[in-house]
Amino acid sequence: MELADRVQSLTPSSTLAITSKAKALKAEGHDVVGLGAGEPDFNTPSYILDAAKQAMDEGKTNYTPAGGLPELKQVISDKFKRDQNLSYDLDQVIVTTGAKHALYALFQVILNRGDEVVVPSPYWVSYPEQIKLAEGQPVFVATKESNQFKMTPEQLEEAVTDYTKAVIINSPSNPTGVLYSEDELKALGEVALKHNLLVVSDEIYEKLIYGAKEHVSMAQLSDQLKDHTVVINGVSKSHAMTGWRIGYAAGNKQIIQAMSNLASHATSNPTSIAQYAAIAAYTHDEKEVIKMNQAFEERLETLYNWLLDIPKLTCVKPDGAFYLFPNVRQIVDDSPFDSVDEWVKQLLEEEKLAIVPGSGFGAEDNVRLSYATSLDDLEEATKRLKRFVEKYS
Structure with a gap:
C-alpha cells in the first residue's frame, strides 16, 4: 500500500x-x-512522583477534559501570573500531551494549504515537519553566528509575504541556547504587529537560564503582542519530566478552543496521572x-x-x-x-x-x-x- x-x-x-x-x-x-x-x-523530583502515586491510589485514572484538568489549567494560569505577570482565563489555556503536541495542534488549527510560517535557522528539528504536516510552508531565515544566531527585525521583514501567517520565536533556543533580550523581542514584535502575524513563542527552556540573564516572553511586552502570541511551554525540561508528556499552550480563546476540539479526536486527553504530577510540579517550591x-x-x-x-x-x-x-x-x-x-x-x-x-x-x-x-x-x-x-x- x-x-x-x-x-x-x-x-x-x-x-x-x-x-x-x-x-x-x-x-x-x-x-x-x-x-x-x-x-x-x-x-x-520525589514530590512529583509522590503526587502521581497519590493520584493512582485515589483512583484518579479516568478520562479528563480533552483540554486538561481545570485544576491544572488554574495552576498554569497562576504560574503565568507569578512568573511573567500575565493573566490567562482557563479557556485560554490547553494542556497537551507534551509541548510538541501543543505545537502540532497549533499548526493544525491555524494553517491552511500554502500558508507560510517564518522559522529562524538554526531551528528545532520538528518545526518544519509539523508545518508541512499542516500543509503549510516553512520559510527559513538564516541567522548569523556573529549575531549569536538571532533573527533581526530586518530579516523578519524581508521574509514576510502575503502568505505569512506566523513566526516562531524559540527563546532560549534549541539547538543554540541563545536568549532574546527584551529590546530584541520588542523590535521583532513590531514587525509581527505590522503584518498581523501570530507569534508562536516556544518557551520550553524558560527555566533553564544561566548567569544574570532573565527570560522575557513576547506576550508580556504589551497587550497587543499578548493577543498576537501563543505561548508554548511544559514541565519536561524544567522539572525533568520528559517522559510524562505534559505541555501546554496559552493564548487566543478561539485558537485554544480549536486545539481542544482537535485533541478530543486525537488524544482524548493528556494522561490523568501525569496531569496531577504536573500540578505538584508547579505548586511546590523550586x-x-x-x-x-x-x-x-x-x-x-x-x-x-x-x-x-x-x-x-x-x-x-x-x-x-x-x-x-x-x-x-x-x-x-x-x-x-x-x-x-x-x-x-x-x-x-x-x-x-x-x-x-x-x-x-x-x-x-x-x-x-x-x-x-x-x-x-x-x-x-x-x-x-x-x-x-x-x-x-
Missing part, C-alpha cells in the same frame, strides 16, 4: 536517530558517551529545579572552556537550555570527510561519541552537544573529540 504524501515527505528526527544508534551500540557492549539526548539526566539548573550551569562553563581548547572550533556561548552548538566547518574541511554528517558518523563509529549533526537543525557547519550528562562523561567526551580531531587534522 502506498503511504500518504504528507508522511513520505517527512524527515526523521536527527536527534532521535543519533540517540537510537548510540543506544544500539551500548546494547552491543560498547563504551558509548552520548551527548545527543535533549533531556535532563536527573530523575523526576529548590529541586534550582539545584538542577546549578548543575547545568556548572557543566556549561566547564564544557565550553574545554571546547575552546580544540583548534579550529568556534562556539557561541549560550545563555540557556543545555546545548552547545559549535562550528566545526574548518575542522571538517581540513579532514578527509566530505560533510559534517559524515564526520559525525565516523566519530560515533571510531570514538563511540554520539553528537548530533547540525544539518537536522538547518546548520550544515555545526554540531549539537547536550551537556545534560555528568561532568565525568563530558570530560571523557571532550578527550574523545579532541583525539578524533587531532587524528584527522
